[in-house]
Amino acid sequence: MIGRVTFVAAMTPIVFCSGAWAALALWYRLPGGHLVRALGSALWVIATGMLCACAIGGRSWLPLGVYAALYAIVLLWWVAIKPSGARDWRDDVARMLTGSVHGDRVVLDNVRHFAWRSDNDYDIRWERHEYDLAQLASADAVLSHWGSRAIAHAMISFGFEDGRHLVFSVEVRKSRDQEYSSMGGFFKQFETILVGAEEDDIIRVRTNVRDEDVYLYPLQIGQATLRVLLLSYVHAANRLAARPAFYNTFTSNCTTLVYRMARQIDPGLPWDMRLLLTGYLPEYLQGIGTLDRRVPIGTLRERARISERARAAPAGADFSRAVRAVAAHD
Incomplete structure (x- = not known):
């Protein structure tokens, strides 16, 4: 029990920092207008909060595994974003x-x-x-x-x-x-x-x-x-x-x-x-x-x-x- 509590305590700041980065990445780079970007960022924050609550209150490692999978998807999307060199420049x-x-x-x-x-x-x-x-x-x-x-x-x-x-x-x-x-x-x-x-x-x-x-x-x-x-x-x-x-x-x-x-x-x-x-x-x-x-x-x-x-x-x-x-x- 002590080992699990210690692990969850150690993971909390990691999940918080990575989750905040992903929320900002979605806000600034998710395709679409302000509404789409705000919705995507808000859904990420809600999902991260719910998974953290389940990990802290429950006895399963599953919420952290789900979070890791979702975060990996965000990272793959992020890496795929490339500069184009072709916009309507000033x-x-x-x-x-x-x-x-x-x-x-x-x-x-x-x-x-x-x-x-x-x-x-x-x-x-x-x-x-x-x-x-x-x-x-x-x-x-x-x-x-x-x-x-x-x-x-x-x-x-x-x-x-x-x-x-x-x-x-x-x-x-x-x-x-x-x-x-x-x-x-x-x-x-x-x-x-x-x-x-x-x-x-x-x-x-x-x-x-x-x-x-x-x-x-x-x-x-x-x-x-x-x-x-x-x-x-x-x-x-x-x-x-x-x-x-x-x-x-x-x-x-x-x-x-x-x-x-x-x-x-x-x-x-x-x-x-x-x-x-x-x-x-x-x-x-x-x-x-x-x-x-x-x-x-x-x-x-x-x-x-x-x-x-x-x-x-x-x-x-x-x-x-x-x-x-x-x-x-x-």
């Missing part, structure tokens, strides 16, 4: 970036260069750009905050000797009928896209249209490492274009993909919770020596803030030079 994520490498020459197709007036009013421009890796000169970490100081969207901007900049950003690929949900990002609600864009598109829309607070941190990375990192982005873009992938709030987001690529360069790169709490990414980067260690992090953050300079840059001006002008002077 305009800003409608095309997948692809690239080809020919020695020092990189050719990218579908580089985004929208002219934004609002989130719903913009000129659509997808361009083919060519870059000379021999002119690759710098990289900046771009962090865009929109709420909590602990959370930011992270991007990497590569600079070339001719003054051009190319930004890579791992983003949620939303269809026209979707709104972002961090919880939905755990349950295969969104797919992933790697955007390649001009700074006066992907940074300007955040500062001037969405009123986000943007910081630009110059990275201390050698030219050879810059080359490997940029090519890693190109290869990652090609893989995503060939094999769509789901976005995951925890395991496949704007910083975890960068971390995995950086590990290819430095296998000893440490994991840190600040890779998830991206608002504290500058402290992590300074700790591993990628940001200047001679300057206090507070000073670096003050110098990095470009929001006002971005908003003051007139249309048609050299946006990249404008947002860096004061920082360079400092």
Whole structure:
């Protein structure tokens, strides 16, 4: 009797956690509208509760066996859900970036260069750009905050000797009928896209249209490492274009993909919770020596803030030079 009671007590939190996950999975991914998803999730919760009550109050192992069988069916259904790559995508994520490498020459197709007036009013421009890796000169970490100081969207901007900049950003690929949900990002609600864009598109829309607070941190990375990192982005873009992938709030987001690529360069790169709490990414980067260690992090953050300079840059001006002008002077 004691053994059975101990077993049931041990199984209760396992059933609770797995049952809660399955209920959320059904809510976010069960085919059909809100009513169908709500009904499916509610029926699962009721069935799980009834089976748990029978297991605790009865003397049979059957309820736990039934639950295990039902949960296995849910897992098989979950594994069968695959990203399609074919939805009615929003305009800003409608095309997948692809690239080809020919020695020092990189050719990218579908580089985004929208002219934004609002989130719903913009000129659509997808361009083919060519870059000379021999002119690759710098990289900046771009962090865009929109709420909590602990959370930011992270991007990497590569600079070339001719003054051009190319930004890579791992983003949620939303269809026209979707709104972002961090919880939905755990349950295969969104797919992933790697955007390649001009700074006066992907940074300007955040500062001037969405009123986000943007910081630009110059990275201390050698030219050879810059080359490997940029090519890693190109290869990652090609893989995503060939094999769509789901976005995951925890395991496949704007910083975890960068971390995995950086590990290819430095296998000893440490994991840190600040890779998830991206608002504290500058402290992590300074700790591993990628940001200047001679300057206090507070000073670096003050110098990095470009929001006002971005908003003051007139249309048609050299946006990249404008947002860096004061920082360079400092």
